[in-house]
Amino acid sequence: MSKLPLLTPESNSVEEGLNTPLQRRSFLRYTGLGVAATSLALTGCNDVLEEIFKNPKANKNEVNVGSGDFGILNYAYALEQLEAAFYAQVVASPYYAGASAAERQILQDVAAHEVAHRDFFKKAITALGGSPIKNLEPDFSAINFSDRTSVLTTAKAFEDLGVSAYNGAGKLIANPDYLTLAGKIVSVEARHAALIRDLIQNGSFVGPDVVDFSTGLEKSKSPAEVVMTANAFLKKGSKLNVSNLPKE
Amino acid sequence: MNIFNLITEIEKVDPEVYERLDQRRAIFKHFAGFGKKLATAAVPLAMGSMFQKAYGQSSGLSAQIKEVLNFALTLEYLEAAFYNQGLSAAGLQSSLTGQSRTDIETIRTDENNHVKFLKAVLGADAIKDPTASFDFTGSKGGARAALFPDVFSNVKTFLAVAQAFEDTGVRAYKGGAALLMSNNTVLEAALNIHSVEARHASHLRTMRRGGPQALPNNEQDSPESWITGDANGGPAPGITNGIYGPGNPASKYPSEGNVVQAGINIAANSNISTNKASEAFDEPLDMATVLSIASNFIK
Numbered sequence: 001m002s003k004l005p006l007l008t009p010e011s012n013s014v015e016e017g018l019n020t021p022l023q024r025r026s027f028l029r030y031t032g033l034g035v036a037a038t039s040l041a042l043t044g045c046n047d048v049l050e051e052i053f054k055n056p057k058a059n060k061n062e063v064n065v066g067s068g069d070f071g072i073l074n075y076a077y078a079l080e081q082l083e084a085a086f087y088a089q090v091v092a093s094p095y096y097a098g099a100s101a102a103e104r105q106i107l108q109d110v111a112a113h114e115v116a117h118r119d120f121f122k123k124a125i126t127a128l129g130g131s132p133i134k135n136l137e138p139d140f141s142a143i144n145f146s147d148r149t150s151v152l153t154t155a156k157a158f159e160d161l162g163v164s165a166y167n168g169a170g171k172l173i174a175n176p177d178y179l180t181l182a183g184k185i186v187s188v189e190a191r192h193a194a195l196i197r198d199l200i201q202n203g204s205f206v207g208p209d210v211v212d213f214s215t216g217l218e219k220s221k222s223p224a225e226v227v228m229t230a231n232a233f234l235k236k237g238s239k240l241n242v243s244n245l246p247k248e
Numbered sequence: 249m250n251i252f253n254l255i256t257e258i259e260k261v262d263p264e265v266y267e268r269l270d271q272r273r274a275i276f277k278h279f280a281g282f283g284k285k286l287a288t289a290a291v292p293l294a295m296g297s298m299f300q301k302a303y304g305q306s307s308g309l310s311a312q313i314k315e316v317l318n319f320a321l322t323l324e325y326l327e328a329a330f331y332n333q334g335l336s337a338a339g340l341q342s343s344l345t346g347q348s349r350t351d352i353e354t355i356r357t358d359e360n361n362h363v364k365f366l367k368a369v370l371g372a373d374a375i376k377d378p379t380a381s382f383d384f385t386g387s388k389g390g391a392r393a394a395l396f397p398d399v400f401s402n403v404k405t406f407l408a409v410a411q412a413f414e415d416t417g418v419r420a421y422k423g424g425a426a427l428l429m430s431n432n433t434v435l436e437a438a439l440n441i442h443s444v445e446a447r448h449a450s451h452l453r454t455m456r457r458g459g460p461q462a463l464p465n466n467e468q469d470s471p472e473s474w475i476t477g478d479a480n481g482g483p484a485p486g487i488t489n490g491i492y493g494p495g496n497p498a499s500k501y502p503s504e505g506n507v508v509q510a511g512i513n514i515a516a517n518s519n520i521s522t523n524k525a526s527e528a529f530d531e532p533l534d535m536a537t538v539l540s541i542a543s544n545f546i547k
Contacts (some may be wrong), residue, residue, distance in 0.1 A: 016411035037531040102461045109472065109527065112520045119518040124510045169440045176426035181510060183422040183442065184529040188474060190446035195473040197449060203351050205451040206358060206444060216361030217440035218447075248432065 067244040070130035077121035087111035093145035159193035167220035331356035339401025389547035408483035413451035417534035495537040
């Protein structure tokens with residue numbers, strides 16, 4: 001099956017092609033694709049075909065977090081992996097070496113908390129009978145670890161993202177014990193988010209970009225929205241697929 | 249938003265729900281409109297009024313959900329009144345100024361909005377505004393010695409009590425969340441309030457240690473923005489111990505110093521200090537314990 005264009009790393013470009021206006025070359029490519037698909041069907045790989053058409057983004061370059069409660073736990077585990085990896089790099093960075101004592105203390109604490117969250121999920125998912133996803137490979141090439149603004153802006157993005165992700169996933173959890181566990185972590189992420197924001201600009205702990213000013217409610221995000229941001233910080237092969245998570 | 253599921257659930261209990269409401273088609277037309285025109289947060293409000301119409305005075309929420317929401321509303325009334333009174337207190341005019349005053353105004357706005365939101369969701373079932381019966385000095389209207397006699401004249405006391413309220417609120421919402429699982433719309437809204445309370449708590453600790461850049465020295469005088477162990481009894485040791493202590497039962501509502509989650513020892517699992525392990529997880533508190541903490545401020 002390695003001959004099939006859809007299953008090669010180029011598959012993303014084929015899919016992008018589907019969203020752009022048809023041009024002569026694209027048309028020819030689709031025709032070729034059709035032929036390949038037909039031959040695939042004839043050789044009895046219907047399940048693969050169905051997977052491709054139902055879920056065109058599914059491919060071996062992604063990490064599918066799974067379904068049900070274990071899917072949600074793995075989704076949280078993925079985000080904690082990302083945060084833990086980021087802060088590990090921060091505390092080893094040139095910026096951290098020259099930061100004020102207060103900032104060093106804060107970042108060191110946050111780094112420890114995120115490691116605690118990451119390791120907890122890995123252990124708990126196994127202990128509860130699920131299978132944790134693999135260790136993700138982050139891509140932090142867009143971050144300048146020598147620059148305070150770059151580091152803190154990214155930290156803010158991760159913390160706010162984490163809070164909105166837990167808030168949006170809470171209602172998707174079926175087991176009340178897991179909901180409580182998620183609740184125990186999300187408020188710590190919110191405490192981080194508020195302090196990091198205050199480090200950037202004091203008083204911005206509940207900025208209008210995260211808390212609706214007219215209702216006083218934080219804006220939550222669906223897993224699909226969250227992974228769009230998270231995937232920008234993950235290498236190919238570690239990008240998250242949340243399509244099997246409960247939708248509501 | 250899980251409006252359609254909610255209707256389906258109600259339909260199971262009350263097959264005539266659509267007849268009670270206007271008409272099937274009209275309802276779905278309304279919902280489609282809501283989605284487009286209103287903020288997500290306003291949907292429960294609109295739903296509340298529709299269910300009220302269908303079931304007379306009741307808002308259509310289960311007794312358990314109404315109980316939890318009224319419990320949350322009590323705390324929000326308490327917080328909102330605290331900031332409203334503090335900001336207008338003569339004794340804090342010259343000491344609570346500049347960025348500090350702006351920040352408290354920001355928090356006040358959120359709390360007043362939470363009151364408004366919960367009142368709207370509960371409709372006719374919302375508890376009456378209990379503000380007149382609050383006494384933030386903790387003297388229960390003079391019935392006992394005040395716990396915080398200078399709460400509205402000493403900015404340090406004011407911020408300490410504010411932190412106590414916010415940390416209690418975080419634990420209360422966490423304890424209530426699982427009781428709201430039958431209604432995803434309400435659960436999501438509660439979670440969205442919960443994290444805002446945690447942001448407030450974090451910022452108040454930042455203010456108490458003299459700004460985001462100030463070094464944490466003594467945990468009592470200069471707390472970090474997370475809860476270390478049992479927070480040494482909190483911002484007013486001896487008085488606020490209960491806010492960081494265990495609830496009832498302690499097995500389900502351990503103290504903030506807890507480091508075992510789902511049977512896993514967090515300190516050992518990550519090879520970090522007990523303090524860092526306790527900071528990484530906040531703990532829920534049961535309704536009865538929260539209400540007994542809150543009762544210190546009710547005459």
